[in-house]
């Protein structure tokens with residue numbers, strides 16, 4: 465398909481190219497000085513004590529779930545309006561996923577009231593997801609977690625560079641997990657990062673990231689260690705130096721990229737509110753904070769068939785998406801013991817009507833105009 469406007473695009477240049485070549489010429493290809501520098505720079509950027517690089521955010525979420533001690537006897541509360549990896553990470557530990565509803569049509573993040581209603585004596589953790597890079601109600605969620613002794617994991621895959629009350633999303637709970645997949649605000653192709661202020665959790669995560677071993681090949685190469693023990697059932701979730709080198713360059717570009725996203729979103733909001741008032745544009749009135757504007761979701765009016773609308777935009781060469789088919793609708797997550805129709809009413813309402821429009825920092829004003837015209841045409845003809 466030859467799109468005139470794609471849904472997302474990367475912003476890679478000579479800086480990333482040079483950084484990758486430097487790694488190749490260095491002769492050290494995985495988890496060494498470049499990855500350590502990336503971790504330190506990322507920790508400083510979000511204001512966390514520890515940052516631990518991994519090979520994707522799904523691995524980050526899995527390690528976070530393991531580190532807070534989720535296991536087969538436990539339940540974790542998560543939104544259903546998320547990417548399936550949020551739920552899968554919980555399931556890898558043997559814990560049961562319990563789906564909470566989202567707040568409203570205006571705020572597509574997990575609802576604190578829904579969380580409270582679904583807590584049982586088996587609940588051990590809440591996994592929140594900052595949809596589109598807008599903050600979940602973290603003050604309320606942290607209060608509930610404290611009251612019930614629950615761990616909080618933040619799926620901040622959408623939220624790199626976002627904050628609430630001056631505090632980076634991903635640093636409110638026990639562990640935050642970011643994605644650097646190719647369509648994210650910063651990318652390493654595949655990659656992810658965990659952040660935490662807790663020394664013990666950080667130590668556990670570091671060890672589990674690399675086979676449960678107490679020392680790394682890098683430590684032994686540097687002469688800091690000569691052997692190792694294996695103290696946990698670990699994984700190979702390491703990030704390599706090539707991707708870390710790309711990540712360091714992408715982190716430098718992130719503030720400008722997020723600022724351009726915010727500019728594009730302002731124009732979408734202004735033009736679409738004026739020309740297509742029948743559309744609902746979530747996240748208009750905020751709870752404050754700074755969004756990373758990862759995606760731009762719109763809600764179609766009742767009666768407009770989503771797939772027909774998307775097909776009309778496709779005919780104009782505009783790629784759209786859908787965030788997300790709710791996880792509870794997937795075969796492996798159907799659960800007769802939870803009354804989805806009642807507990808996930810808002811999730812289903814939003815999922816039936818949501819369409820995601822193109823958004824990326826290198827999108828031109830002309831490309832955005834094409835999208836706006838196409839949306840107007842699809843709704844009025």
Ligand SMILES: Cc1ncc(COP(=O)(O)O)c(C=O)c1O
Nearest residue numbers: 520521522547549621643644645
């Ligand atoms: C909300 C959310 N969680 C988790 C993930 C998983 O990220 P990764 O592809 O880096 O494993 C994604 C990626 O699309 C995501 O959007």
